Amino acid sequence: MSKPTDLTIADMTAALAKGAISAVELTEAHLAAMETHRGLNAYITETPARAREMAKASDARRKSGAVGPLEGVPLAIKDLFCTEGVLTTAASHILDGFKPTYESTVSSRLWQAGAVMLGKTNLDEFAMGSSNMTSHYGPVENPWKRRGDNRKLVPGGSSGGSASAVAARIAPGATGTDTGGSIRQPAAFCGLVGMKPTYGRCSRWGIIAFASSLDQAGPITRTVKDSALMLQAMAGHDPKDSTSAPLAVPDFVAACSRSIKGLKIGIPAEYRVDGMAPEIQALWDKGIAMIRDAGAEPVEISLPHTKYALPTYYIVAPAECSSNLARYDGVRFGLRVPGKDLIEMYENTRGAGFGKETRRRILIGTYVLSAGYYDAYYKKAQQVRALIARDFTDAFKKCDAILTPTAPSAAFAMGEKMDDPVTMYLNDVFTVPSSLAGLPGISVPGGLGADGLPLGLQVIGRAYDEETVFAVGAALEKSAGLSLQPEGY
Amino acid sequence: MSLDKQTVARIARLARLKVPEEELQGLAGELSGIMDWIEQLNSxxxxxxxxxxxxxxxxxxxxxxxxTEGGHPARVLANAPGGAVYLEPGNPDAGGFFVVPKVVE
Incomplete structure (x- = not known):
């Protein structure tokens, strides 16, 4: 048997079922590896005591015959999910010391399925960023390095700690959240599989809100099958989230072995953006060849409003963020900075508690929602958003899924793209349109770029059709035949 | 759309966000850049x-x-910054208060 930390989730469940390893042994192996690779800064809070206790309970359940679908599998949780009694920070100073007295629906479903919590992973503050450089707890390092270049690379964001941990084998899988690409882009940067399900598939209850009409939880894993296994446990209707879909959860794992023969895969002309990096174009062409080899038919489609997706997103997301983050006032939880009166206490607390990018987005959001500007900005953005969603509806009359690159580049070095905010925002050019339309999307490793870094391919599906997304993702994974492991991990 | 220092100071006030005077100019530049880029939606x-x-x-x-879920005053108050004030000291389940600076003279 290979090293316990190299096992996929599917391998782990098999090894546990055979009795080849116990949940306690599996957990101990991961806790030891977490300590070795603490330099990556992937975790904000490690929870070894809780992990050991949960692993012991899992082994006891197995003895008694009560085995859940993820029984004994250790997992990492993005520190945007509230976990009962465990520090939950959203990587912000303003949530100093916050220990929720309740558990998010998604994480509690994972524990009900038998999983074990290793800790809480780092992220961009309030999930706002594409590099994990905005965390109050410091940047996260990507375990991958460019060939012959020792500079530290970003893991992407905002679920950067989750992606770094899974790539570095200090968790076999982790939860993420995706508002404009925050699961898919870090998965691409770290050579992993990242799945953002349809808006409404996973409950948002207990996930710290950034932009409520866009936020969705999903898994980051090393294989497509593991992604299906995790999402199977995370998804499902929850009466505590009024936007959660009252639909049965299909068999995602079975969908991974479906044939894609005869499927029509849309290739959107508008994603061939000006100045696209040659290695990204080459990756996309390779992806098209791979789906053709698997028996699917690539078809040209048009998504005419693609270029307006990012500016639309940067009105909608900050507007919702400024409303959601109004709750951080120093009264009920987290940081409080005193002032001479109540208003000054609010202002001092929020001024000290929020980092630069969060402040910027609160200000933009407040501005576009302020009297006299609402129609010109927010209403206009919601109208363009309707056109973007309509583009996808029209495209899906001609195809069953859409194939694009996940990100316009491979992982970049820490400090790059920091000159102005808009340069950083452009990272999400291929992921934001499907977020605005609420559609499911997966990023699967497609190949390595010129400097040896992994690159991701994205598959977008119809609303609530994660099954086709998994089927196409699995076909790409099989055809690419990559075995990705960063050196030294 | 260019935002000046005064506009940034006004929206910071609306957002109850203290922004130091020396940061206003830089923020005005950054926010103007973002708003200019957003203007393309007008087409x-x-x-x-x-x-x-x-x-x-x-x-x-x-x-x-x-x-459907209630009656948990101790859990509601558990994260109060600097601690809550409880009706019955030593018995958080009896309820209590968040403490804020005086708002009524």
Whole structure:
């Protein structure tokens, strides 16, 4: 048997079922590896005591015959999910010391399925960023390095700690959240599989809100099958989230072995953006060849409003963020900075508690929602958003899924793209349109770029059709035949 | 759309966000850059388009107006900055208060 930390989730469940390893042994192996690779800064809070206790309970359940679908599998949780009694920070100073007295629906479903919590992973503050450089707890390092270049690379964001941990084998899988690409882009940067399900598939209850009409939880894993296994446990209707879909959860794992023969895969002309990096174009062409080899038919489609997706997103997301983050006032939880009166206490607390990018987005959001500007900005953005969603509806009359690159580049070095905010925002050019339309999307490793870094391919599906997304993702994974492991991990 | 220092100071006040005077100029530049980039939306004709308020193609569910989970004052107050004031010291389950600076003279 290979090293316990190299096992996929599917391998782990098999090894546990055979009795080849116990949940306690599996957990101990991961806790030891977490300590070795603490330099990556992937975790904000490690929870070894809780992990050991949960692993012991899992082994006891197995003895008694009560085995859940993820029984004994250790997992990492993005520190945007509230976990009962465990520090939950959203990587912000303003949530100093916050220990929720309740558990998010998604994480509690994972524990009900038998999983074990290793800790809480780092992220961009309030999930706002594409590099994990905005965390109050410091940047996260990507375990991958460019060939012959020792500079530290970003893991992407905002679920950067989750992606770094899974790539570095200090968790076999982790939860993420995706508002404009925050699961898919870090998965691409770290050579992993990242799945953002349809808006409404996973409950948002207990996930710290950034932009409520866009936020969705999903898994980051090393294989497509593991992604299906995790999402199977995370998804499902929850009466505590009024936007959660009252639909049965299909068999995602079975969908991974479906044939894609005869499927029509849309290739959107508008994603061939000006100045696209040659290695990204080459990756996309390779992806098209791979789906053709698997028996699917690539078809040209048009998504005419693609270029307006990012500016639309940067009105909608900050507007919702400024409303959601109004709750951080120093009264009920987290940081409080005193002032001479109540208003000054609010202002001092929020001024000290929020980092630069969060402040910027609160200000933009407040501005576009302020009297006299609402129609010109927010209403206009919601109208363009309707056109973007309509583009996808029209495209899906001609195809069953859409194939694009996940990100316009491979992982970049820490400090790059920091000159102005808009340069950083452009990272999400291929992921934001499907977020605005609420559609499911997966990023699967497609190949390595010129400097040896992994690159991701994205598959977008119809609303609530994660099954086709998994089927196409699995076909790409099989055809690419990559075995990705960063050196030294 | 260019935002000046005064506008940034005004929206910071609206957002209850203290921004040090020396940061206003830099922020005005950054926010103007973002707003300029957003202006490209004006070239899209949306005259006959209904704004999209939700992607969830569902009507919001209704439920009975009943307390389904309540009666947890200790849990509600557990994270109060600097600690809550409890009605009965030593018995958080009896309820209590968040403490804020005086708002009424």
């Amino acid at each position: 899209v004709d949306t005259s006959s388009v209904e704004p999209m308020n939700s992607v969830a193609d569902l009507s919001l569910p209704m439920r009975q107006d009943k307390v």
